[in-house]
Amino acid sequence: MKLLVIGGGGREHAVVKALKKNKSVEKIWCLPGNGGIARDAECFPVKATDLDGIVAFARERRPDFAVVTPDDPLCLGLVDRLEAIGIPCFGPRADAAVIEGSKVFSKRLMQKYGIPTAEARCFSDPPSALSYLKTCEYPTVIKADGLALGKGAVIVNTFAEAQTVIDDMMVKKVFGESGNTVLIEEFLTGPEVSVLSFTDGKTIVPMVSSMDHKRARDHDEGLNTGGMGTVAPNPYYTPEIAKVCMETIFLPTVRAMNEEGRTFRGCLYFGLMLTPKGPKVIEYNCRFGDPETQVVLPLLESDLLTVMRACREGTLNEEAVKFSSGAACCVVLASDGYPQKYQTGYEITLPETQNGEEIYVAGARLAEGKLLTSGGRVLGAVGTADTLEEAVERAYALAGRIRFENAYMRRDIGKRALKALHS
Numbered sequence: 448m449k450l451l452v453i454g455g456g457g458r459e460h461a462v463v464k465a466l467k468k469n470k471s472v473e474k475i476w477c478l479p480g481n482g483g484i485a486r487d488a489e490c491f492p493v494k495a496t497d498l499d500g501i502v503a504f505a506r507e508r509r510p511d512f513a514v515v516t517p518d519d520p521l522c523l524g525l526v527d528r529l530e531a532i533g534i535p536c537f538g539p540r541a542d543a544a545v546i547e548g549s550k551v552f553s554k555r556l557m558q559k560y561g562i563p564t565a566e567a568r569c570f571s572d573p574p575s576a577l578s579y580l581k582t583c584e585y586p587t588v589i590k591a592d593g594l595a596l597g598k599g600a601v602i603v604n605t606f607a608e609a610q611t612v613i614d615d616m617m618v619k620k621v622f623g624e625s626g627n628t629v630l631i632e633e634f635l636t637g638p639e640v641s642v643l644s645f646t647d648g649k650t651i652v653p654m655v656s657s658m659d660h661k662r663a664r665d666h667d668e669g670l671n672t673g674g675m676g677t678v679a680p681n682p683y684y685t686p687e688i689a690k691v692c693m694e695t696i697f698l699p700t701v702r703a704m705n706e707e708g709r710t711f712r713g714c715l716y717f718g719l720m721l722t723p724k725g726p727k728v729i730e731y732n733c734r735f736g737d738p739e740t741q742v743v744l745p746l747l748e749s750d751l752l753t754v755m756r757a758c759r760e761g762t763l764n765e766e767a768v769k770f771s772s773g774a775a776c777c778v779v780l781a782s783d784g785y786p787q788k789y790q791t792g793y794e795i796t797l798p799e800t801q802n803g804e805e806i807y808v809a810g811a812r813l814a815e816g817k818l819l820t821s822g823g824r825v826l827g828a829v830g831t832a833d834t835l836e837e838a839v840e841r842a843y844a845l846a847g848r849i850r851f852e853n854a855y856m857r858r859d860i861g862k863r864a865l866k867a868l869h870s
């Protein structure tokens with residue numbers, strides 16, 4: 448089998464490494480990939496948003512199966528384009544990817560089908576948004592409708608803060624067209640859980656749960672980032688809660704998308720908040736999370752390619768998708784200064800990895816045989832073990848053996864989860 452993987456982050460490195468375990472895989476092309484992925488797949492500098500470039504590449508090389516992981520190409524319809532030239536894909540078509548691409552769409556879907564989520568109202572003009580904001584309780588949450596690099600949700604504590612956000616999103620258009628419409632939603636509280644799932648549009652199989660650490664600094668302080676680390680499983684996500692989520696959220700979402708004529712096939716990601724009134728949906732993503740994937744896939748015992756093909760073929764009910772009962776922790780090594788300004792171009796020295804260790808490279812490029820930092824999040828050091836304690840210890844021990852100038856990591860990944868486990 449020849450495979451094509453689209454994307455170039457740590458998540459894609461984890462996907463490529465998991466796909467490679469299947470003995471029938473003879474070749475993986477990754478567009479654009481990165482300097483670390485290049486050790487495991489053949490990378491070409493075609494951007495994930497260059498749909499024409501990707502389709503031209505696929506026409507020439509004829510992969511047997513393609514895996515599209517980033518949100519942009521999914522929402523732009525890359526799966527539709529690849530399938531139109533006869534290449535089966537893992538990932539939703541554009542009409543289903545809208546579940547992430549438009550927060551207004553997903554909110555209306557949840558409201559229509561009674562899927563628990565924060566109360567919210569949509570506004571397309573600044574004056575009506577502002578007059579509503581004068582009357583609402585604080586804190587409240589303002590979200591840009593469209594994709595905004597994960598920065599489109601802002602918690603505001605006062606009307607004055609809300610005014611600034613409305614001005615940025617709707618008038619100055621800092622997220623472009625994504626801010627044409629905004630959602631103003633109720634502020635919820637409770638632990639957050641990420642649940643990625645495989646679905647073929649009929650059957651839905653949740654993967655092991657995980658916990659992201661989005662803030663840049665220890666103790667959940669500092670700016671929001673793409674994610675500074677993850678652990679799996681998430682100790683807040685008990686079997687009882689999992690059952691409630693399956694009945695009130697997961698299955699109803701799959702059915703709702705079918706009802707709307709937008710059958711979702713691929714990885715459906717549920718960003719949940721376990722509120723005092725039960726689990727509620729904070730967001731849907733139409734793809735694997737980053738860096739959730741880096742802790743979820745190392746715990747997958749089944750063959751990833753087989754499961755992905757079953758999602759495409761509609762035969763997921765015939766697959767036993769198994770996860771290990773152990774735990775995993777991913778510590779992200781970033782360029783100091785991320786998510787704002789940072790320097791790149793430093794050489795990375797990677798250690799040999801042992802059993803229970805994985806390194807997934809995100810922001811690095813190859814230059815004359817050397818691996819150099821090239822992004823904010825440079826790589827993830829992952830430890831897997833029987834227990835979360837050991838997994839966290841392993842991830843930090845591995846992170847400590849990775850060297851590059853200007854490296855920064857949080858020191859408290861997994862701390863909150865361990866505390867929850869022992870309380």
Ligand code: AMP
Nearest residue numbers: 565588597600632633634635718729730
């Ligand atoms: P989103 O872009 O929708 O995933 O939101 C980013 C982050 O903002 C989430 O991970 C939450 O921590 C927070 N957030 C989003 N919506 C709410 C809400 N309704 N109440 C409280 N926090 C929220």
Ligand code: GLY
Nearest residue numbers: 659674736737738
């Ligand atoms: N880690 C959150 C996301 O991938 O959206």
